[in-house]
Amino acid sequence: MDNDVLNENTLRNLQGFAEKTAIKAGKILIEYQNKISIKVQKDVQDFATNADYASEKYILEQIRSHFPDHSILSEESGSETQSSDYRWVIDPLDGTSNYASTLMMQRYYAVQISLDYNKNVMIGVVYQPESGMMISAIKGKGFHNLNHPILHVDDITDLSKCRVYLRDAKKQMGYNNITKYLQLERHLITYSYRAQGIHEMPIGFMAIGTGSAQGYILPATKGYDIKWWDVAPHILFVEEAGGIVTDFTGAKINSDNLGKGIIASNGKIHGKLISLGKNFYSK
The missing domain is CATH 3.40.190.80 (D-Maltodextrin-Binding Protein; domain 2)
Structure with missing residues (x-):
């Protein structure tokens, strides 16, 4: 992959891979909702569950299978360094405490996958399993979700x-x-x-x-x-x-x-x- 020109077609393919992987990881999180158990207590209100590890396991398997020469940085398992200029950055369950909560008002959580190239973020994907919302971007191509093709900041100066x-x-x-x-x-x-x-x-x-x-x-x-x-x-x-x-x-x-x-x-x-x-x- 590092020998490929980092063109729009290459980036679109990588983005598609990240989106599909995030959706599947999100389905795994949904499947684990009725069998959540805490595996690691990091801090008073910071912990990792069996769902964190199941989601991460799937994502890592997909990356290793499709891009064995790419480096990886993942929240639970840490860093895997390869010779590649590409590095996948993984948060298999962002918002673990919300995920484990029984209160619907606290149900924001997501799968986050991004791809660095020479330390620059080139692709970002965030998938929220509860709502099915996918937010995705390629550097230089704008960012969007399924309901809004292109999103922008406002222009307030005061x-x-x-x-x-x-x-x-x-x-x-x-x-x-x-x-x-x-x-x-x-x-x-x-x-x-x-x-x-x-x-x-x-x-x-x-x-x-x-x-x-x-x-x-x-x-x-x-x-x-x-x-x-x-x-x-x-x-x-x-x-x-x-x-x-x-x-x-x-x-x-x-x-x-x-x-x-x-x-x-x-x-x-x-x-x-x-x-x-x-x-x-x-x-």
């Missing part, structure tokens, strides 16, 4: 008219970072139309890509970091919708530089958000 989401805080951030977080939150409340914390990363990114929000800020600290499999497809979605995604300094995001958080926006207020967040990583 921060005082913007809705901005903020990644929710956890005590693992540490006292000093919590203090900085509250200062950032206060700035956002003061200068935006509405600022609110949000737990579900996909919802924050999708709000930017569909124009229902204009900014999403995700601080990252030791003890409260950001994982590439959680954000890779969504970064592509925002960029393909015409938005901008950087770290808090304005640097381009890839899997190697997640230590200084993420700021996603419609592109019109990006500089203002960076300015508001500039003190978060100051000593």
